[in-house]
Amino acid sequence: MPTEREFQVAPIVPESVMHNTKALSNLQSLTASIFGVAAGILGLESYSGFLFYFIFTILTTILFYTFRVAPTSLKSGLGAFDTSRYFRTQYEFWAGGVFGGLAGYILTWTLFYGLVRA
Amino acid sequence: MAQLPPQTIQRDPQLFYWILFPITVVMILTGILRHYATVLMASPPKKVEQPALKEQRSLMHGVAVRSNFHVLTAPSFKARREFLTTAFESGAYLKDPERRGQPPANPMTDPGAMDGMMGMMKNNMAMMVPNTLIMSWINTFFSGFVILKLPFPITIKFKSMLQAGVATKEMDPRWMSSISWYFLCYFGLQFVFNFLLGSDNAASQMAQQMQGMAPQAPNMFGPGVDADKQFQAEAENLAVIKHYSVLDDVEQRLLEGIKTR
Numbered sequence: 001m002p003t004e005r006e007f008q009v010a011p012i013v014p015e016s017v018m019h020n021t022k023a024l025s026n027l028q029s030l031t032a033s034i035f036g037v038a039a040g041i042l043g044l045e046s047y048s049g050f051l052f053y054f055i056f057t058i059l060t061t062i063l064f065y066t067f068r069v070a071p072t073s074l075k076s077g078l079g080a081f082d083t084s085r086y087f088r089t090q091y092e093f094w095a096g097g098v099f100g101g102l103a104g105y106i107l108t109w110t111l112f113y114g115l116v117r118a
Numbered sequence: 119m120a121q122l123p124p125q126t127i128q129r130d131p132q133l134f135y136w137i138l139f140p141i142t143v144v145m146i147l148t149g150i151l152r153h154y155a156t157v158l159m160a161s162p163p164k165k166v167e168q169p170a171l172k173e174q175r176s177l178m179h180g181v182a183v184r185s186n187f188h189v190l191t192a193p194s195f196k197a198r199r200e201f202l203t204t205a206f207e208s209g210a211y212l213k214d215p216e217r218r219g220q221p222p223a224n225p226m227t228d229p230g231a232m233d234g235m236m237g238m239m240k241n242n243m244a245m246m247v248p249n250t251l252i253m254s255w256i257n258t259f260f261s262g263f264v265i266l267k268l269p270f271p272i273t274i275k276f277k278s279m280l281q282a283g284v285a286t287k288e289m290d291p292r293w294m295s296s297i298s299w300y301f302l303c304y305f306g307l308q309f310v311f312n313f314l315l316g317s318d319n320a321a322s323q324m325a326q327q328m329q330g331m332a333p334q335a336p337n338m339f340g341p342g343v344d345a346d347k348q349f350q351a352e353a354e355n356l357a358v359i360k361h362y363s364v365l366d367d368v369e370q371r372l373l374e375g376i377k378t379r
Contacts, residue, residue: 029309039269046270107306114266115134 020086024064024093025100031060032101033108040112053105057098065093125290133265137296141256145303148248149311159240169213173345176202176211180352188364199356206353212345252300260296268292 035056039049065083073085083093166174183190183198190198205211264281270292272280277291280298 026312029312033309044269049269101309103306104309105306107302109269110266110302111138113269114138117269 017086017088021088021092021096024087025097027064028057028060028097028101029104032057032097032105036105036108037112039105039109040114041116043113043117044109045113049109053102053109054098057101058094061094061097125293127264127293129264133263137260137263137265138299141260141296141299142303144252144255145300145307146310146314148252149307150314152244152248153311153315155244156241159244161236167213173211173213176205177345177348177352180206180349180356184352184355184359187359187361190361191363191365192361195361199359203353203356206349206356209346209349211349253297256297256300263296264289264293265296265299266294268294 032053035053039052042052044052065081069083069086070080073082074080076085083090087093180202183195183202187195267290268280272291274291277289279301280291280294281289
């Protein structure tokens with residue numbers, strides 16, 4: 001954990017961190033609703049539907065990491081899967097989207113399931 | 119236990135065009151309307167009298183010096199500190215210096231305080247009125263229809279909520295009526311507004327409620343706050359700072375960075 005002194009030497013701009021977080025959550029809410037459409041058309045029910053959502057959301061986050069975060073983050077000497085160069089906490093990066101997109105996922109899942117299957 | 123065959127209900131396909139579609143469209147349009155209503159109703163920042171503004175800005179000056187002391191050199195910081203502490207302690211920046219030491223005025227009598235409350239009222243109204251209207255609209259026109267089936271099982275407890283207006287005892291709680299579609303839209307339409315209005319929109323009720331729940335930052339310059347006390351506290355904060363600069367040992371850090379490269 002860096003001390004206060006180190007933060008002052010290499011400051012973190014809150015606006016940029018906010019922008020990063022917002023970009024990630026926008027991406028995740030869009031993909032969550034698209035996954036809902038897919039799950040509804042496939043006719044997934046109960047556990048398999050939620051499993052589908054969790055697997056694909058985590059896959060999205062990993063793709064986001066490999067394409068947007070990893071190239072510069074690894075170069076600057078951080079370990080693999082360390083997002084502290086662009087995001088405030090690890091939890092926010094890896095798990096924040098799972099809960100943010102869930103409501104949109106259930107909405108589109110129900111809608112398309114109702115239209116296609118039930 | 120014997121597996122029950124899944125219930126199937128023959129539904130008119132017209133239900134989609136006359137219930138599901140209208141409710142969704144109305145929910146999206148209300149969200150957009152709410153966003154623009156909030157934008158239009160936002161009152162512009164009030165003009166502040168010159169002495170009051172001086173009071174606020176000088177206090178912010180003190181805070182800025184305190185939080186950014188590490189970028190100043192030691193003599194420059196010392197000069198600023200000396201100047202600000204004496205000014206703060208003597209009350210040079212106070213709005214009305216003769217009222218020092220008296221208790222602050224009652225916020226209810228201050229006309230400036232009413233403005234903030236009006237803003238809150240307006241926001242609440244913008245949320246409450248459309249919600250009640252849409253709820254009663256759905257209840258009068260669309261109650262008693264079963265329109266969708268949830269793709270996941272839920273317990274019997276939800277039956278009264280999801281199937282309001284459909285009093286059928288044996289029906290699977292997964293079937294939902296129009297009012298529960300309204301609730302799903304209420305919670306799940308955030309992503310639509312994100313792409314229609316940009317991500318910091320005022321359309322979603324959920325986001326507004328989250329804001330309401332978050333602890334409000336104490337209003338620094340609000341009515342009912344004793345400015346003199348704030349100045350004294352700030353002077354004390356400035357006085358206890360142990361100054362150092364970010365440029366201390368900078369040559370050492372530079373050399374270390376070169377060595378590891």
